Amino acid sequence: MFAERGSWVIFASIFVALFIVAIPVPVSWRGFVPDWSLLVLFYWVLALPGRVGVLLACVVGVLTDLLDGSPVGATAVGSVLAVLVILVSYQRIRQFDGLKQSLVMGLLISLVHLIEQRLETFLGWQHVGTDFLLPAATSLLFWVPVRNCLRSLRRYYEVQ
């Protein structure tokens, strides 16, 4: 997948997303930061399912974990499973309108966080309440702009 046309666009967009995750925000906003890296990953899987798959999902998950200090692998397991769901049903998801797609993405991101939370609880972390699902709600709002932006990038650089 590295040698194919426009691979750098995929990697660059994921790196930009990871950087945006690392930008400091006021403490009271922290719970609401959308999962940019997951949104970007999901877009590429949806657009190029033959090319972007579970291995990249695993890498993005591990990088996200390294960045935010969670136990390495906790987000990765969830993102691999979510990407599997997209790979199985991408034809159907592509037919959905913006609202339905956003809801699906929100559900997938909450799946990632639920799995992450379960695994971390196994390892002795303690989560309070259901706040860990808030980013899924905000990510859902940003799905359509992220999708449109990446779609025009993909068309401009002819990534296929």
Place this chain on the structure above:
Amino acid sequence: MGWRATLAIGCCLLLLFYFRDHPALEAPRQFTLDTAAIAYRVAAAPKSAFIGLGDFFQSHSTLRSEKERLEQENLVLKGQTQKLAAVLAENGRYRALLRSAETLEREVMVAEIIAMTAARSRHELVIDKGTADAVHVGQPLLGADGLMGQVVRVGQYSSHALLITDATHAVPVQVLRSGVRGLAEGTGELNRLVVRHIAATTDIEEGDILVTSGLGGLFPAGYPVATVKTIVKQPGSSFSQVMAVPIASLDRGRHVMLAIELAPSGSQ
């Protein structure tokens, strides 16, 4: 697709459950920690530059009044230090009288906060000192006003510190006024601690200051931790619910101090 997914999940689970604290992966762990710290630094660069620009263009009069304020503060602090020296000497004499075995002297090292990690469920700071500056896991982190937390992971040039308000953190404390001991646990909220194991009949009041008790040997004794805010005594329950507010401002400031333990001294 199937075997790749299985492989990926298998690798993640291995990383999570088998290699998480494996000594063989210490070097990559430190490397990734430092890389993440650099990423945080780069991501925060526009903000820091903006703050730096603001500092640069501060007006002359603002700087003058700032200088005046600092001079006054310095004078007051100097006066207090004089008193402190006298108290320390007196304390030393009392210790000698009591034949106390040893006291630990502490010094501090200043570190800069690079970021607060993005994980929302955790209260962790990234600081710019690592094993290269002899930072080690478990080292207490102090703010200007009181205890902030402890170092949990170290890289070579950066480390992560867990704040006292993190839901997994607890610190042994003692009421400054009465000496009653308890355990201050984090709640996951930045302005709230819960003090456990306080019997309903215990001498504790709202407004009491909690300091580290030194039990457990991790934190040095006597550093301010929190102020008691509310005490709820439920009829029928043998323990009271004590809520406290951390004294150190955990979400402000750019610098923290790391307590360095020196060799035991003053054994008399």
